[in-house]
Amino acid sequence: MNWNQGIQDYQHYLKxxxxxxxxxxxxxTRDIQKLKHYLEEHEMVISPAQIDKESLQQFVYHLAKMVTPRSQARVISGLRGFFNYLVFEDYRQDNPMDLIETPKLGSKLPDTLSTDEINALIAAIDxxxxxxxxxxAILETLYGCGLRVSELIHLKLSDLFFDEDFIRVTGKGNKQRFVPISSINKKYINMYCDQIRIHQNIDKEHQDFLFLNRRGKQLSRAMIFTIIKNLAEKIDLKKRISPHTFRHSFATHLLENGADLRAIQQMLGHESITTTEIYMHVNRKHLADVLKEFHPRE
Structure with missing residues (x-):
């Protein structure tokens, strides 16, 4: 097995x-390609089934000079998964990444927006x-439903169950979940559909997609990033934000206002509640308020 064949087989497995x-x-794939390119640059002719820990350790040392510890940890994790697959398929007897340490990372709390900042961003829309x-409608849905950008751009008209106050979201691994939607969020989606979308010439392959570009086709992830970046510049927002910032803010604001963590987990589509907890910017005041409200000695 050579690297190209190994990568292709792994892609099929992941899909x-x-x-x-x-x-x-x-x-x-990018993680494995980094290793493949390193081997080629250093004229190291080693197949995925033959590469040893020492060669991989050299690659990791090289990588550490080029990228941040967080990126380094991600590549190591990706390679560990690839070699686990090779062991599973009997191409190897061991995983050479098992003894390679991942850089120690401090916990990085996600950035969030205040409600005033979200209102300012929406008010800046022309x-x-x-x-x-x-x-x-896009910003209201990102914040109102806590969607990932990929979930937003794949949202379809057939996913809108407004009579029941839910939308159907297709998340990671094509797993579907139903997320509640507020009346104000429904209002702005309906305004977009009734006033703008209905007058567009829509590409026949994109008839069911909710959010469309000027050519009547599905919006790209890059376009959502651009929309948000331009609005942030327009209001001179000093924070570095992305579509995911609205998802963080959605979860954080729900928690701060007393929502149940399990309910937030379901709305976000997290398999583990540990993942949900990482999204939470819980300040000490909020924790103190929880103690005062719920502890019997208070």
């Missing part, structure tokens, strides 16, 4: 056996332009 999204598969109503 068919693991049910991962294209973006996740691309991420794992509603005189056709895309204004769409962009307002």
């Amino acid at each position: 068919i056996e693991r049910g991962l999204s294209e973006n996740s598969i691309l991420g794992y 509603l005189s332009k056709p895309e204004g109503e769409r962009n307002r």
Whole structure:
């Protein structure tokens, strides 16, 4: 087995056996490609089945000079998964990554936006332009439903169950969940659909997608990032934000206002509640309030 064949087989495994999204598969592929390119640059002719811990350790030392510890840890994790697959398929007897240490990382709390900052971003949208109503509906949905950007751009008209106050979301691994949607969020989506979308010439392959570009096709992830970046610059927001910031803010604000952590976990589509806890910017005042309200001695 050579590297190209190993990568291709692993991609098929991730897609068919693991049910991962294209973006996740691309991420794992990039990790392996980094190792492959390193071996080629150093004229090291070693197959995936033959490479040893020493060669991989040299690669990790090289990687440490090029990327941040967080990126280094991600690549190591990706390679560990690849070699686990090779062991599973009997191409190897051992995983050479098992004894290679991952850099120690401090816990990084995600950035969040205050409600005032979210309101300012939405207020900065130019509603005189056709895309204004769409962009307002996009931000309201990112924040109102806590969606990932990939979930937002794949949202379809057939996923809207407004009579029941839910939308159907397709998350990682094509797993579907139902997320509640507020009346104000429904209002802005309906305004976009009734005033803007209905007048567009929609590509026949994109008829069911909710959010469309000017050409009547599905929006890209990059376009959502651009919309948010431009709005942040417009209000001179000093924070570095992305579509995921609205998801963090959604979870954080729900928790701070007394929502149950398990309910937030279900809405976010997390398999483990430990993942949900990482999203929470819980300040000490909030914890003190919880103690005062719920502890019997208070």
